[in-house]
Amino acid sequence: MTDPETPLERLGVAMARMQDHGRAALPKARLADVLAALDAPRRSSRPFLAAFMATAAAVCVLALVLLRFREDGSAVVAGEPAADPVAMMGAYVTAPADEELVIEFASGGELRLHPGGRARVERADADEARVALVSGTATVTVPVDLATPWQVSAGPFTVSCATSTFTIAWRPDEASFEVQVKQGGITVLGPMAGETHALETGQSLRMDLHDTAAVPTSQPAPSPSVPTAVLPTVSEASPPELEPPRRTTRSAKPEAARSTAPTPTSPPEAAAEPSWQQLAQLGRYRDALTEAERIGFADLVGTLPAADLLRLADTARFARNSGRAQKALTELRRRFPDAPEAGTAGYMLGRIAFDLAADYDRAMHWFSTYLDEHPEGPLAKEALGRLMESQERAGRASEAQATARRYLARHPEGPHADLAHRLGAP
Amino acid sequence: MTAHARRSGVATGTLLSTARFLEEDEAFLHALQSGHRGAAAAFFERHADHVERVLVRVLGVDAEIPDLVQEVFLRALRGIGDFRGGPDKLRGWTTRIAVFTARGCIRRRRARWWLRSIAPEELPEPQADDASPELAHAAAGALRLLHRLPVDERIAFSLRYLEEMELREIAEACDTSLATIKRRLARAQARIQRLAARDATLSSWLQGGDG
Numbered sequence: 247m248t249d250p251e252t253p254l255e256r257l258g259v260a261m262a263r264m265q266d267h268g269r270a271a272l273p274k275a276r277l278a279d280v281l282a283a284l285d286a287p288r289r290s291s292r293p294f295l296a297a298f299m300a301t302a303a304a305v306c307v308l309a310l311v312l313l314r315f316r317e318d319g320s321a322v323v324a325g326e327p328a329a330d331p332v333a334m335m336g337a338y339v340t341a342p343a344d345e346e347l348v349i350e351f352a353s354g355g356e357l358r359l360h361p362g363g364r365a366r367v368e369r370a371d372a373d374e375a376r377v378a379l380v381s382g383t384a385t386v387t388v389p390v391d392l393a394t395p396w397q398v399s400a401g402p403f404t405v406s407c408a409t410s411t412f413t414i415a416w417r418p419d420e421a422s423f424e425v426q427v428k429q430g431g432i433t434v435l436g437p438m439a440g441e442t443h444a445l446e447t448g449q450s451l452r453m454d455l456h457d458t459a460a461v462p463t464s465q466p467a468p469s470p471s472v473p474t475a476v477l478p479t480v481s482e483a484s485p486p487e488l489e490p491p492r493r494t495t496r497s498a499k500p501e502a503a504r505s506t507a508p509t510p511t512s513p514p515e516a517a518a519e520p521s522w523q524q525l526a527q528l529g530r531y532r533d534a535l536t537e538a539e540r541i542g543f544a545d546l547v548g549t550l551p552a553a554d555l556l557r558l559a560d561t562a563r564f565a566r567n568s569g570r571a572q573k574a575l576t577e578l579r580r581r582f583p584d585a586p587e588a589g590t591a592g593y594m595l596g597r598i599a600f601d602l603a604a605d606y607d608r609a610m611h612w613f614s615t616y617l618d619e620h621p622e623g624p625l626a627k628e629a630l631g632r633l634m635e636s637q638e639r640a641g642r643a644s645e646a647q648a649t650a651r652r653y654l655a656r657h658p659e660g661p662h663a664d665l666a667h668r669l670g671a672p
Numbered sequence: 673m674t675a676h677a678r679r680s681g682v683a684t685g686t687l688l689s690t691a692r693f694l695e696e697d698e699a700f701l702h703a704l705q706s707g708h709r710g711a712a713a714a715f716f717e718r719h720a721d722h723v724e725r726v727l728v729r730v731l732g733v734d735a736e737i738p739d740l741v742q743e744v745f746l747r748a749l750r751g752i753g754d755f756r757g758g759p760d761k762l763r764g765w766t767t768r769i770a771v772f773t774a775r776g777c778i779r780r781r782r783a784r785w786w787l788r789s790i791a792p793e794e795l796p797e798p799q800a801d802d803a804s805p806e807l808a809h810a811a812a813g814a815l816r817l818l819h820r821l822p823v824d825e826r827i828a829f830s831l832r833y834l835e836e837m838e839l840r841e842i843a844e845a846c847d848t849s850l851a852t853i854k855r856r857l858a859r860a861q862a863r864i865q866r867l868a869a870r871d872a873t874l875s876s877w878l879q880g881g882d883g
Binding site for chain 1: 713716720721724728729732733735736737738739741742743745746807808810811812814815818832833834835836861877878879880
């Protein structure tokens with residue numbers, strides 16, 4: 247369309263400008279992160295994945311070709327800031343079979359991906375550096391003066407550190423994990439009955455999820471400061487260069503280690519590629535939501551049982567994605583209107599409207615809905631208090647006062663009693 | 673903080689950049705259909721703004737827009753293997769998916785309107801900063817009226833008058849004929865004229881007022 251000439255055309259332009267003026271910036275980084283997950287190992291049941299697998303070899307070749315293209319004058323020179331930092335974010339990189347690939351962070355930290363290894367940078371900003379080791383071995387160096395915390399995930403394990411050098415290996419096909427600390431300290435969180443292991447210089451940890459045992463790989467450390475009692479494995483000298491652990495070494499496991507080893511709660515396949523539930527259980531809510539998106543969020547909300555829908559909504563809520571949380575909850579109420587979870591979902595919709603959207607009218611609607619449906623429900627006290635709070639914030643003073651009186655009559659010592667008194671209730 | 677990759681032992685670095693894709697459409701489409709991760713990122717970079725704009729034009733300013741943008745790209749990437757057009761058709765194909773997604777969203781909402789405490793037409797539209805008061809008033813009123821149009825008429829009207837697309841592009845985006853789009857636009861205009869009768873400013877504007 248050329249310059250607007252008719253009143254309707256001019257009106258349309260004004261309407262569009264009004265929309266543009268009011269719309270919020272698109273959270274491109276978050277969306278790109280979700281799309282990046284499409285490159286994760288696909289489930290064979292999805293039709294489009296067959297094509298992906300069939301062209302995998304061609305893709306590898308293309309990737310290598312691109313790598314070589316970047317060696318011309320326009321390439322990013324090591325040590326310089328990336329010309330397009332977004333390009334790396336979320337991208338999967340695979341080290342050549344005979345060379346290391348070094349992923350450098352502008353702050354000075356680096357992840358050295360050993361030959362054949364595969365990884366993805368999930369986040370690299372002032373608040374956090376997060377890398378997922380998909381397979382293979384990597385050496386991570388986080389400098390002393392770096393204030394940014396690092397997280398390296400490998401399968402269901404997450405290694406957190408501030409200042410350290412460590413080598414981490416993950417073999418998804420065998421569900422084997424191993425980490426060795428060369429310098430500094432790290433924390434390992436994994437499917438170890440909720441345990442977190444702190445490792446220091448010279449110590450290492452090895453887990454084989456197929457065999458359910460933590461495997462010591464070396465002798466106790468000489469340092470008296472090392473709390474050996476909590477250490478699954480300890481090494482004496484500088485650990486040798488790690489290669490992906492082999493299952494053949496399992497025969498060497500001491501019975502003591504075997505007896506104290508955690509039992510995985512999922513089959514090996516799930517351990518190799520953690521489900522969204524497992525990731526959520528580990529507290530990796532954004533990863534869990536990304537995984538849920540990858541396998542099809544719409545499919546999940548249409549098929550999951552009520553309890554799992556609540557869990558999915560919680561996952562989305564903790565990942566600060568209120569839209570997805572609301573979708574899971576509204577689907578729960580639509581599909582299971584008579585289930586107890588439907589009431590909880592109504593209450594949670596109120597919480598989301600209140601906490602995440604500051605939409606107090608909508609919050610009032612949902613808290614009232616919960617109270618209408620479950621006047622004696624387990625969340626009734628909280629819902630009534632929240633209703634009062636929502637009314638107050640929405641500027642509905644008389645309604646808030648009426649609710650305050652109602653609240654004090656039923657819960658004179660409740661957590662919202664102070665607010666009720668402040669609102670003028672006797 | 674940023675990150676980039678280089679191969680150990682080489683003087684110059686290496687990076688799986690999306691920039692190259694932006695320059696090479698044929699290679700880009702091939703990489704996209706082959707499932708190359710960098711291509712998906714480039715695809716998103718190239719079309720995200722357009723997809724978002726189409727969704728906003730049809731649905732209005734809405735908190736669900738980011739989720740819907742994501743949905744469009746997930747659909748597109750799942751269907752890219754079946755895409756048979758050339759690189760120059762990719763934008764139109766993406767627009768079609770965006771329109772399809774927006775249509776589904778409108779219908780879904782109408783089916784469960786009772787779940788919303790505030791109906792879309794009651795939501796205040798933002799104020800444009802540089803329109804005359806009369807035009808701003810008329811535009812705000814017209815945006816509210818859009819929500820009352822039948823879905824297909826609303827889409828046609830939005831793409832034509834807000835997004836300023838050519839009729840043929842709209843027909844392609846809606847996967848229908850040019851004649852059908854013309855009919856939908858005529859019906860939408862007539863309906864808006866009728867609905868605008870209660871709003872003196874809007875009615876006056878539509879009849880040739882000068883705002």
